[in-house]
Amino acid sequence: MLLTATHVNKSKIQFSLLLLYHNFNRFLSFQLQLYRNKTELYDYENDNTSLNFKDSDHYYSMNAHFSKNKTKAVEEYMDRRIGKRSNMSFVNSKIDGTIALKDHTTFYIKKYPGRIQIKLDKDENSYEAYYRIKAMCEGLKNVLTK
Secondary structure, eight states: OOOOHHHHHHHHHHHHHHHHHHHHHHHHHHHHHHHHSOOEEEEEEETTEEEEEEEOSSEEEEEEEOOGGGHHHHHHHHIIIIIGGGTOOOTTOOEEEEEEOTTSOEEEEEEETTEEEEEEEGGGSOHHHHHHHHHHHHHHHHHHTO
16 A cells, blocks of 8 residues: 555644644643642731632632721622622622532632632532632732732
């Protein structure tokens, strides 16, 4: 059987795509392993603002204490980051319970003026959900330190 140049090129392309697919899956597996096996702590305190982030094997959590007059800014920020996409609002609300968003993200939240606590179970949520909540929580640093 004679192999034409076109046949060889198709085989090379198929092999390259297979290799790329394999490497991408290894990369995702590695990212998931990092996501599951790390512990990070972050603490910030000044006069009347305290932020604490913890990222461990199974949970991501944030605790924040802040001046009550920053509550509305925090609530509006949370609405922009996760509330609108789930057709919900955090403004003028006190919450103590588990919330399920439209995208199936679930997390515990305790929120009242001057205080927010969030805890996300990584085993019950996707990497995207974890990243979205983590990004929102870490963005609160900017809201609270302005």
